[in-house]
Amino acid sequence: MAIKYLDMKQLCKFLFVLIFCLSNLQSIAFANDKELKVMSYNVLTGFNNNDHYKQKFKSWIEKELPDIIGFQEMSKFTAESFKLFAKSYGHEYTAFMETGGCCPLALSSKYPITEIKKVKEQLHHGLLMAKILDYNVMVLHLNPFDWEKRAVEIQSILEIAKPLMVQEKVIMMGDFNSLSTVDSPVYGAERLEKAIKGKSKNINNGNFDYSVTGAIQQAGFIDTFWQVNKKFSLSCPTKYYTTSGASNPIRIDYIWVNEALKEKVRNSEIIYNPVTHFVSDHYPVLLTLSK
Numbered sequence: 001m002a003i004k005y006l007d008m009k010q011l012c013k014f015l016f017v018l019i020f021c022l023s024n025l026q027s028i029a030f031a032n033d034k035e036l037k038v039m040s041y042n043v044l045t046g047f048n049n050n051d052h053y054k055q056k057f058k059s060w061i062e063k064e065l066p067d068i069i070g071f072q073e074m075s076k077f078t079a080e081s082f083k084l085f086a087k088s089y090g091h092e093y094t095a096f097m098e099t100g101g102c103c104p105l106a107l108s109s110k111y112p113i114t115e116i117k118k119v120k121e122q123l124h125h126g127l128l129m130a131k132i133l134d135y136n137v138m139v140l141h142l143n144p145f146d147w148e149k150r151a152v153e154i155q156s157i158l159e160i161a162k163p164l165m166v167q168e169k170v171i172m173m174g175d176f177n178s179l180s181t182v183d184s185p186v187y188g189a190e191r192l193e194k195a196i197k198g199k200s201k202n203i204n205n206g207n208f209d210y211s212v213t214g215a216i217q218q219a220g221f222i223d224t225f226w227q228v229n230k231k232f233s234l235s236c237p238t239k240y241y242t243t244s245g246a247s248n249p250i251r252i253d254y255i256w257v258n259e260a261l262k263e264k265v266r267n268s269e270i271i272y273n274p275v276t277h278f279v280s281d282h283y284p285v286l287l288t289l290s291k
Contacts, residue, residue: 034291035266036133037066040173040255041284042141042236045102046075053279054085060275062089066286068132070139071106072125072175082106097128105139105174107132122156124149129160136164140174145201147209150178154212158219161258165220170258172221175282177201177252178212180223186232191248213254221256224268224287233270235285240278255287264289 047053061069069091074082079096086094086108095107097118105128107113115131125141140157143149157172164170179187179202187195187208195203202209217223225233234249255268267288276283 036289038068038287039066040070042072042175042282044280049076058089065090068109070173072141074104074106099126136170138172142177144177150212169260173255180213181210182226183232222262224255228268236282241281266290
């Protein structure tokens, strides 16, 4: 029997179809899933550059792997070492932003990461932005030292998000170093007095500053944790780091979504477990969206 060989034109056509099909496998898989899980985590200078902490994180996260993780403070990592780290727990796709200081930003994902943007101008730590599936994902870490500088930073970031707010899906997450007015009952008079005496970074003209999160809400973003829970839960400090902050729990880590995703929020929680109690001084926030 004679063997019929494909000519070059047919071969190219076959390869094009094959590549197209493979590139869409992950999107098809997502379409069959019922939810998308997104985590934000400040990991305290790269898990304190401690291999034991990194291994503990990896062993935990690979069992309950979110689809997307946005990291803050990925110190001592490079783009290449972070890629290898992410691959070790099950994420094939990464983006990394060296911020020039202690606290690089990073993204890892089960799905391809495209349209990566890195914004440093006027931002203390920067903004890492990318497209994952049809979601615009923003990872940031606002100035830790001054609420006025944070107010300037967030306005710059909101201007970047503004063109996307009406017709696109937007997820904004990170360590905002800012308090929310919905948690104000927890930050009462006694804590205010202590904060003023201690020259807190969150004091604005004799009161706690809520202007940063207020600006975010004014721009049309929804605090997913509050939407689901309607109660305070701390995101910092963790149990291992309570020596100086045991009596001063705060919530400064958030995942915000725009109106297009508000009704898709299935759950939003701050994760407390034996691993998250000690690998960082912040707890991770986990958002679950319905498809």
